[in-house]
Amino acid sequence: MQLKQLANISAALAAASCAVLGQDAQAGTVLDDWQFNSAILLYNETDRVSAGEAILSARGDFGDDKYLNLGLVVDALTGASATGAVAQPGVQSFTRPSGKGSYDVAPGDTPLDDTFHDTRVQLDASWEQPLAPNWRVSGGGHLSKEYDYLSLGVNGSVARDFNQKNTTVSMGLAYSHDTISPEGGVASGFAPMLLRSNFADDDSYQAAFDATRDRADDTKDTVDMLLGLTQVINRDWLMQFNYSLSMADGYMTDPFKLVSVVNSNGEVQQNLYESRPDKRTKHSVYWQNKLHLGGSYLDASYRYMWDDWELKSHTADVKWRFPVSEQWYVEPQLRYYQQSAAEFYLPFLQQSDSLPQYASADYRIGKMSTYTLGAKFGTKLAAGNELSFRIALYQQNPEQDGADAPGVLANVDLYEKVTAVMAQVSYSF
Template sequence: MQLKSTPQVATALAAAACSLLGLPASAQDAGTPDNWQFDTALLYYGESDRVTAVEGVFGATKDFGDEHIFSGKLVIDGLTGASATGAVAQPYAQTFTRPSGNGQYVIGAGETPLDDTFRDTRVQLNGQWTQPVWQDYRVSGGLHVSKEYDYLSLALNGSLARDFNQKNTTMSLGLSYAFDSIDPEGGRPVAFASMPLRDDFSSDDAYQAAFDATRLAGSDDKNTLDLVLGLTQVINRRTIMQFNYGLSVVDGYLTDPFKMLSRVDSDGITQDLLYENRPDSRTKHNFYWQTKYAMDSAVADISYRFATDDWDIQSHTLDSRLKFKLSDTTYIQPHVRFYQQSAAEFYQPFLMQGEPLPTYASADYRIGEMTAYTVGLKYGILLKGGQELAFRLEYYQQDPKNNGVEAPGILQEMDLYPSVKAVIAQVSYRF
């Protein structure tokens, strides 16, 4: 069973589902005192010939009076399918050892190597409490627990917000700390160790000894500290604007234990398969701007995010939604999102035989140069008693790019940067 081949997938899906569900984040969203508000959703995410995810979200919020607000969320998702290993395609069939070391699989000639052991179930629980403490001040604190087959995440968060200018201006400071424990099936690979293949050994014992020599004993962990500074400003009766600065410092095990690199000769023929290695720290900065503008029969929502880190990845995200009122009880909301990022300084689509091994290297396309876009539409129906039923359908495409690496020999004929295409469908119900 493989879990962390795409560690961001489950988290990203949950965040996307909850934000589009409109799960409450502040006192203004909590509804009337003494009434519980529930948000539910079922989300499907399916990549073409790759990962498929089905996720259920249940959220509950209650204002106990005087803006003393509790919100909780339960997320359950299941992921299955195949994910790219980082190895390059070849004009002949290739054999790979499964991450557990038990068994192997074969990839056909000319095909992108995909590991079909990507599957797991994740359960996530969040709880948050918000309340005023002094005049014009609010505090909030929360807990997060997420458990997967070989991954445990625990997090704490807290924030302080201050209103100014008759509550037309709000400044906030938020901190969170997360501890993650990683214990991948088969163990953590030794950096740049060669993948052993059963066919190269005369006995099961000899193969097992070779496989064990490529693994580190025990689990590992990582720690993440996030800081967010925010400013929200009411511009006029139709316009509100938000600015955020975020800092994230991560230390610990950041290597993906299920990713590898192909080591090729001058003809582009694979000579060896090596497990990747990434730095054990990462510092990220991001700057976020969002504006909402209310028209007579529509609400425009546009945002931009710039992110940069000490891995040399820089990204730009432009996101826009326009919510049209069709009638007193129905609306549609088109959605367009564009994303672009540069490659990490240690990203390499392959390694060359005869050249010294670098300190760090990864062929994971997710940290390579890429562009991506999302287009979709949401249709909502407002029901009696503040209830709402909504349907969302979107198309997502991610296009990895060559960051200037010249492919040798036969690799010039291979598709080293295949696109990832996905369909996202969601049904949500608020009551």
Template sequence: MQLKRQKGETNIAAALTLASSSLLASGATYAAGNNLSFPENSADKATDWQLEAALMFYGEQDRVTTLEGVLLAKGEFDDSSGLDIKLVFDSLSGASATGAVVQQQSQTLTRPSGNGEYQIAAGEQVLDDSFDDKRLQLSAAWYKLLENNWQLAGGVYGSREYDYTSLGVNGALEHSFNKNNSTASLALAYGLDTIDAVGGRPLPLATMARRVDYDSETAFRQAFEASREGGSDHKQTLDLLLGFTQVLNRRWLLQGNYGFSLVKGYQTDPYKVLSLVDNLGVTQSYLYESRPDSRQKQSLFLLLKGALNRGVLDLSWRYTFDDWQLDSHTLESHFRHYFSDGFYGQLHLRYYRQSAASFYRPLLLQNEGSISGYSAEFASADHRLGELQAYTVGVKLGHKLGEGRELSYRLEYYQQQSENNGTLLPGELGNMQLFPRLRAVIAQLSYRF
């Protein structure tokens, strides 16, 4: 089962070079990207091959737990070219939100495969506790310094989950001028994803078949199959990134990026549903969600980074907007202080806020239309498409052990609060907690040798 790892909040690490690190960090899809943040390279250049290993734990309160391991090999063939090869393994398990609303009575839902069902107690959030997935990703990134202050970079990646396969290629070109105080960059990336949902892909806004509504197992299976589309589906993503970096003085630099992303194909989450409720707020049935098969996203990014007497400070702002009417603002800062030549501490602060997509609905009312209780083509109750705000507070400590070795560990706290986008909550739902707070802890251990 595919769990989206908050992609709207992607961190990019293991940059190819100092120049291209600002390029890759802007948000395009690159082979070097992942959800971890490795220690920065020391001033000492690696000889031949250098290895970095990291282990990250992500745990939500009463929900999903993730364990991720990363192994990165960085090779320098000469002073002008290098190759990064990275292996990532994720293990995810726990309870995942379905999109259905809380009720004052117990609820019974059919599992995505159709083989079994699960019950939710009265007053409890509707979570599917069968979520369990593994992901393996392999990527390679190459860079080459050319003449006249030009640099070329490229990469490939592939990842595989039980129901999701992702392949991609990327390339970047950048040029330094003005005595190397200015850098302009252009990057392109293409990704192809294949979705093979457990139990098949639900028809858009189809009603969930439940055994309790049928006299026999045969009748239930026929209804379940009738709500499904056979075979797999695909999604294509094309990213374009324009960047500019300017050295302001001997301590400060400013970076700006513009990104454009075009996504075509299957973008519905096959495991999310909506509750169809009456005027008393009582659920009558569950409908599978439906999302558009096209999305255009744009982003603006500004970063100010400075070298202090015994540390480094960066401040950044990102604004994203798309034709789903989902806009977001991100403010983020890192402050690293060197207590000694071999020991540093880093403070991380991040604030994120987004508006709701135009088709986001926390629930559907029976009188909203004539087809399955809803007249529009698209609808989703996925909180990741709703109005929300989140913040992250974290601390990282690092030890330089000599001979190019470094050990670091990071601990962060994440909190997310979903909000009502103005939807009327009928009857009993006005007294229920439909927008619970999500809390998570992130712990990471990294070692470079």
């Protein structure tokens, strides 16, 4: 699912935005015909995951409307990640997904694996050029590598201008092939999490652990399609509408997530590795408007997504840029997101019930709402370069979706809120 805003659409949108907003389309271009954008992002969840990300993109102008786009992303994540298991009144012990080592969770706490860490490097490249009068094409590829995940992909797009270049219709296709190689291997669906303390020696434990592994790695293939329409309504209003389709086939279970089996009193009897379907089809529609309003610039968008996992989501995002001096501007942002739960999402399994075909207690596919409140501060520097700072507060609110909490589960937090702070520094030159 690596399809991004395709280069030809971005170029058309940026050019039209410059016309609408009265900005100099050549600002920030130095080093001959190259333009660079860089950013450093820091993300920190309270008592959970922390992340740092560095981004560098470059766009080279080779004349005759031919452009080379390059991108590099390096990010590192560390901290504690929710396993999906439920909290309990007493101490709980867990084996790490690799089968090596264990950790304990205090009474009443949400089970978190506090050794979560990873580093990812992603490379992107694309070339765009005219094909014929009013036609543009682009093509490219990407590579993303982390400790246990490799993603390779290609993409291409075509765009046609109409109405004196005030209307652009575009279509893009992308394909990616991902290889997942979790340490310890891929667990069988609903395989039990084993504890070393339940076995007489290391050899018998290792033999039992190996029996819960199905294979060393697995793959996933994804095809994405994007249909887009960009329209200049008038000199102060730019509108864009997209429809996207994503079809994934392969391993989509999270190899690190568990689902707890509880008795009628809510006490955990065992923890099982989750199991998800191996196919997913997603649809989404996206509508964006950029307006010039008396010296300020409003950017408002809405996205609706639905898939065959019965997960539906709504995203509304508003950014409003105001000049505060001749050189500085401020851009407040409010983003709201709401989703329903996937059809196989279950916060826990009842011991008295038979196992379903699929189940996951991962709160990320459960019912939730989130909001992001932030602001960006930017300034123009010499030679048209731009420096900006962004700070934002993110609040995630998982919600109950019809599952009653039996016994002791009524006294623990099954839907713990997640709060995060994001800070970003960007420089364009």
